[in-house]
Amino acid sequence: MNKEELVERYFSGILSEDEARRLQKELQKDAAFSEAFELEKELQAVLVSKGKNDLKSRLSHLEADKYLKDQSSQGSNWLRYVAAAAIVIGLSIFGALYMGNNATPEELYTENFEPYRNIIAPVVRGGNAESLLEKSFAAYERGNFEQAEEAFETLYEASGDRYLLFYRGNALLALDRVEEAITVFESHQETQDNFYYKSRWYLALAYLKHNKPEMALTLLKEQVSQKAFNYRAAETLLSKLE
Secondary structure: OOHHHHHHHHHHOOOOHHHHHHHHHHHHHOHHHHHHHHHHHHHHHHHHHHOHHHHHHHHHHHHHOOOOOOOOOHHHHHHHHHHHHHHHHOOOOHHHHHHHHHOOHHHHHHHHOOOOOOOOOOOOOOOOOOOHHHHHHHHHHHOOHHHHHHHHHHHHHHHOOOHHHHHHHHHHHHOOOHHHHHHHHHHHOOOOOOOHHHHHHHHHHHHHHOOOHHHHHHHHHHHHHOOOOOHHHHHHHHHHHO
16 A cells, blocks of 8 residues: 555545554655645645635645745745645645655556456457467456466467567566566567557556666657557656656
């Protein structure tokens, strides 16, 4: 569970004792996180106790407490406007203040990874998969990635069909076998097929998971420049990494 999830559980009133201890440790060791957390508490208090009519006076209080600093600076103005909007419409800005700019590569991976859908052997509900290919993709769709990964490897060794490397890499990522996934995706990149840029997206995510953001950056920039698969998401990732 990451910091943002702990904060969400705190404000939902469902934080366990163990989670509360973890949150307290994070607040003690991370000053930026602690400041964002305190600001969020102030904003939540406005929403719950006084509503939007207290916006002006409460924001003045926040400034007095140095949550909103240097009124003349552009960053301060932006923060006040975001805070005001959050109070009026009832949205939390914790993620915008802290997590958006401080997410780790692994957290960015978690936000973006989703196994690519099966477009090779669509599973007919209620039907029986007969061939190994059908069984492998049926397992993949069920989330049985271990069975699917083993079948993809066997099928690739027998046929050499390179799309199997792409799906095997996805299965390995889902199994948290990141180094193996990187090796498989890098192998898939040796030739270009219809999954080439899809593979590069997942390889970039694998590099993030493996804490190699500089390698992910190179691939993400190419996705954007080529307007390739998921390039909009790649743009968002770049903005958080650079």
